[in-house]
Amino acid sequence: MEYYMTYSNSSHVILDCEYFVDGPNSVECGTPYFKPDLLGMRIVGGYRAKNFTWPWIVQLRLNEKHECGGAIIAPNWIITAKHCFLLVNDASKWTIYAGKTHKSLQEPATQQKRQAVKIVNAKSPNHILHKDISLVKVDKPFHYNNYVRPICLPTKDVKVGDICFVKGWGETQGTGHENVLKQTILPIKDTKKCNTTINPVLKGQITENMFCAGHQGGGHDACQAEKNMPGVFVNVMNFVTWITSTLALD
Numbered sequence: 001m002e003y004y005m006t007y008s009n010s011s012h013v014i015l016d017c018e019y020f021v022d023g024p025n026s027v028e029c030g031t032p033y034f035k036p037d038l039l040g041m042r043i044v045g046g047y048r049a050k051n052f053t054w055p056w057i058v059q060l061r062l063n064e065k066h067e068c069g070g071a072i073i074a075p076n077w078i079i080t081a082k083h084c085f086l087l088v089n090d091a092s093k094w095t096i097y098a099g100k101t102h103k104s105l106q107e108p109a110t111q112q113k114r115q116a117v118k119i120v121n122a123k124s125p126n127h128i129l130h131k132d133i134s135l136v137k138v139d140k141p142f143h144y145n146n147y148v149r150p151i152c153l154p155t156k157d158v159k160v161g162d163i164c165f166v167k168g169w170g171e172t173q174g175t176g177h178e179n180v181l182k183q184t185i186l187p188i189k190d191t192k193k194c195n196t197t198i199n200p201v202l203k204g205q206i207t208e209n210m211f212c213a214g215h216q217g218g219g220h221d222a223c224q225a226e227k228n229m230p231g232v233f234v235n236v237m238n239f240v241t242w243i244t245s246t247l248a249l250d
Contacts, residue, residue, distance in 0.1 A: 015186065015213060015233050016054070016071075016151060017164040027144045029073075030056075030152035036165070036183070049183040051101045052109065054167050056151035057181065059097040060136070062088055066103050069168050070096070072150045074247055075141035079236070082121045082134040091116035096138050099147040103169040103179040109147035113138035120246050122239060130207050132234050135246055153244075154237040162188040164213055166231070186213040189230045209238050 016030075036053035058078050060068040070080035078096060088094075094116045099109035117139050122131040142148050158164070167183045194212035195204055206212065214230030236243075 015164050015166045015231075017154075017158050017162055017188075027149055029150045032149065033146035047182055047184060049101070049167060049181045052099070052147045054165075054181065054183070055099070055147055055149040057098075057100070057167055059100055059103065059169070060084060061095045061097065062093055064095065066169060070136065072098060072142055072148070073135075073153060073243070074150060075144070076137050076250070077247055078136050078138065079243070080134055080136060081234070082132045085119055085121065085134060089119055089121075091119045091136070094119075094136070096136065098142055101181050103181075105179075109145075111142055111148055113140060113142075115139055118250075122242060130209055131239075133236065133239055135243065137250065153240050155240075157235070157237050158188045158211060160188050160190050164188065166213075186215070186231070188213050194230050194232070206232055209235055211235050 032053050032055055034050060034053045034055075037050050056071040056073075058070045058072060059066060060070055060078075060080060068080055068084035070078040073079050092115045096113040096116060098111045098113075100107055115138075116136045118137040120135040120137075122133045142150075144150070164186050165183055166186050167181055169179065169181060189212040191206055191211050195206045197203075210232050212230040212232055
């Protein structure tokens, strides 16, 4: 099974959508060596992901404090959310960690990039959520292995009913698994309907660069703020040309 990338909303998590069933594992994009347990529950409340089953997930730290999640898309590049850099856009202040399951512990498989060297933000004349996507170049390339691998960029749009998997170092509300990577499963929802039922802040603001994912009535979702409504995510498919051209110019 392979996965391709969509990206997160304000909850600082990663959403991967099922792409197609493929052959044996390799170090090609979207192919985890360790098979994930897909019986996920909501991140709020905590359902621990099996170790190293999402090998493209990275942690972004600012002054060694966890700030955001991201995903590897190339040996020197990760993708993350633009709003992560609203306060600090200086690449040298950020450290990127791959091969992690625990938010704060150093683990044998961890690869640390001591500083980012470039942050490229998608330009938007409108509010930041319209193009809430950034690329970050790291100082040295990631070494691909069983624990650190890239995710695929999408080659087609998600559609209503597609199944996606959200991961992050989220809140647990005292239910355990604090500081470890968690996961859940979310179906894609109808964007037009979502635009009329979403919370007042985003109601009517969901553009062609976004989509909704979640369960009816909430319950299994990415963060506490969205537990009773679908989450809103960036549609990376709309940015593939920008991503590939940015990497090609490097």
